[in-house]
Amino acid sequence: MSPNTERITVEANSEQGRLFASVAADLREQTQDLLNEFTKISHTWRDGYKFAVGFTPFVLSETADGYRVLVPDLAAAKPRETMTEDISLPVALLDQQLRVTRAAGLPSMAVWYEMGFLTAPGWENAEILNLTRNPETDPESAMTGWIVEPYPPTEEVDWDALEPAVGWRVFQTNPAIIQASAVPDGHVVIVDKGEVMLIMRTEDMEPVAHGPL
Known part of the structure; x- marks a missing residue:
């Protein structure tokens, strides 16, 4: 995910x-x-207001000429404490998430x-990863x-070997x-070399989408 580096200002107006x-x-x-979606609830706008959309919140910062949208800086060491005016990463990520689920009809x-995510040893450096969700x-x-x-996964999950990793750290990795x-x-x-390559149903391992997505 590498959005164009040229930055522009996008705006919308409401009452x-x-x-x-x-x-x-x-x-x-x-x-x-x-x-445009945010303007539909403009009656809620105030300094510090958070729109819970996608992976990170979109936070309003009141200025002399309106409200600027800020986001946690996903490239920072502590995103929760570091805000940025450049909202490209969360927007691109939201777009990509929707593209993946739509491709699979989900x-x-x-x-x-x-x-948090639960991670098995070696996940950070593995070229191919297996992602499953614990239904419980x-x-x-x-x-x-x-x-x-790492792919191929173990036949049975070794719960004792799993370590939690916070979402923003997983994103950075x-x-x-x-x-x-x-x-x-x-x-x-299945994620292969940084691409979402395959989505399968757990019940029968039938593919519902082939990548790269």
Whole structure:
């Protein structure tokens, strides 16, 4: 995921004023659609207001001429504490997640940048990864339910060997995992060399989408 480096300002207007954001030029259309959606609830706008859409929140910062949209800096060491005016990464990621689930004809499930993934030893450097979701994960918990393992996976999950990794750290290590993370329960995803290559049904391992997606 490498959005164009040229930055532009995209804006939308409502009775509450001007809403604007800085984004890569090749994400203009997606960003315009997003801002237009935000104007539909402009009565909620205030400094610090968060739109919970996609992997990270989109946060309003009041200025002299309206509201600027900020996001956690996914490239920073501590994204929760570091905001950026460039919203390109979250917009591109949201677009890619929707592309993956639509290609498979599946609904999208929300995954938050502060939610946890369970990871098996060696996942950071593996070229091919196997992603499965634990169906017993509490939907109210801070975990996504995703288990990330080098491919081929073990026949049985070694729960004692799994380590939690926060979503933004997983993104920094391999963005394709997050691109695939909106796929709902009941599916296996294969990520190969940073690309979402295959989505299969867990029940019969029948493919529902071939990549790269």
